[in-house]
Amino acid sequence: MKHDLLKLVEQGGCSAKLSASELAKALADLPKITNTNVLVDIETHDDAGVYKIYDDYALVQTTDFFPPVCSDPYDFGQISAANALSDVYAMGGQVLTALNIVLFPASLSLEILKEIFRGAQEKVNEAGGVIIGGHTITNDIPVCGLSVTGWVHPKKIITNTGAKSGDVLILTKQTGTGIIISARRNDLADEETYQSAIKTMKHLNKDAAEVMQKHEIRGATDITGFGLIGHALKMAQGSNVSMKINSKAIPVMNKVLDLIEMGCIPGAAFRNLEFAEKDCHFNAALDYNHKMLVADAQTSGGMLISAPTEKADKFLADLMKVGYPYSAVIGEVVKKKEKAIYVL
Secondary structure, X not given: OOOOHHHHHHHHOOOOOOOHHHHHHHHOOOOOOOOOOXXXXXXXXXXXXXXXXXXOEEEEEEEEEEOOOOOOHHHHHHHHHHHHHHHHHHOOOEEEEEEEEEEEOOOOOHHHHHHHXXXXXXXXXXXXXXXXXXXXXXXXXXXXXXXXXXXXXXXXXXXXXXXXXXXXXXXXXXXXXXXXXXXXXOOOOOHHHHHHHHHHHHOOOHXXXXXXXXXXXXXXXXXXXXXXXXXXXXXXXXXXXXXXXXXXXXXXXXXXXXXXXXXXXXXXXXXXXXXXXXXXXXXXXXXXXXXXXXXXXXXXXXXXXXXXXXXXXXXXXXXXXXXXXOOEEEEEEXXXXXXXXXXX
16 A cells, blocks of 8 residues: 655654754753863854864764655655755765664554665765664654765864855755645645655755865855754854845745735745744745745755855856755845845
């Protein structure tokens, strides 16, 4: 029997991610990490941790997992892997190894589990890494992801703290996956629109990371569950700057704005707005649909990159050349103002 994994999520009533505000409260009183080999930790809310092994070699470590964002188990394996691997790429690193993290219903066919594993393995292979094990337990609904280890040169780490006033902001992928998946759950997204979301979520950020290193970029983050507004906020705060985002310049998948107009807005988008709103200024002329677009929770989204203005044209051309045709300048970094983010 063929199972629609998205329908299983509905039945299980699972939320994909804690809100950013809830997470901040949970982490608030933890003791600070003190180790001279830890080059990046949770303090800056970066995408992964970095631990120095040698003067020219540091490990990048991360983990990510979630319930299905699509119907097909093979696609689910591919997307969950691409999403977890993205944290290594956001730091400018290369993937080494990965471990499967899977929760799986005992009532489902093991053929479904096999397809999830196959999708994840093929995506890790594409990344140049290798899956060397993992852990699987039973659960009411499937949950899938990876624990990933990569490496980066300690002097070439890309972080949330690297944005500089005068830089431009570049986004490498179209947005709207959260909106489309929400619409699909309610049978409101057509097959072409749905497949466009699947395609972009499967697309690795590997080549974008290599282009960032080529151009000596030092400030970037990938856009995932906290949406463009949430991840931009963390980057602005970490870098002690403000950012101006032109919502009309954001690359967006076909029909996404129409779906927002129809009310296909996942709960995570409202939670992301709640988290970011006190530190953001939304222009009075900004329409509701674009406000919700910047808050849309992405899965395996693109990179938000802070690039020196003089490098922007060549940098964009290189991104497009290696397979990111929707890369676009969506804003600028400015000196710290009253608010961290200004959305126009």
